[in-house]
Amino acid sequence: MKYMITWNERPQGSPADYENAQKRILEVFLQWQAPANFKIEVFVVRVGDWGGYMLVDCDDPLTVHKICSMLPSFVFEARPVVPVMDAVRVEQEAIAFRDAIDAGTA
Incomplete structure (x- = not known):
């Protein structure tokens, strides 16, 4: 199954909180390796x-x-x-089925 994963920064607090979150995100991410069953096709x-x-x-x-649970500073979808x-x-198959019902031939 293919998944499109998106993430946005979770609201933090002060500028210092954001700076600390950035440091922690990079610290965790740089240690991460994708599992064997997790094939990344596009990552931007x-x-x-x-x-x-x-x-x-x-x-x-x-x-x-x-x-999606690895970096709590982000909201993932x-x-x-x-x-x-x-x-x-x-x-198209669904439309054909629906049209057949409308025509009374289903």
Whole structure:
């Protein structure tokens, strides 16, 4: 399953609190290694902001949850995603099913 993980900085407090949070984030992140079942496809940070995006392929939602729990200074959101052409295909199937019901032929 692919997941789009986004993160935003959690409100802290004083400027010193933000500085300390930045130091701790980098300290933890630089020690981190992605698990074998956590394939990172895209990993980017928003320019001029403390947040970003990571597209991953992972077969275990608990691994994704663990990653999102690693840095409490951020608010994480992990959303399952599918390729657009797969989504279009099943949307067309749903439309055909619905149209068949509307036509009284289902």
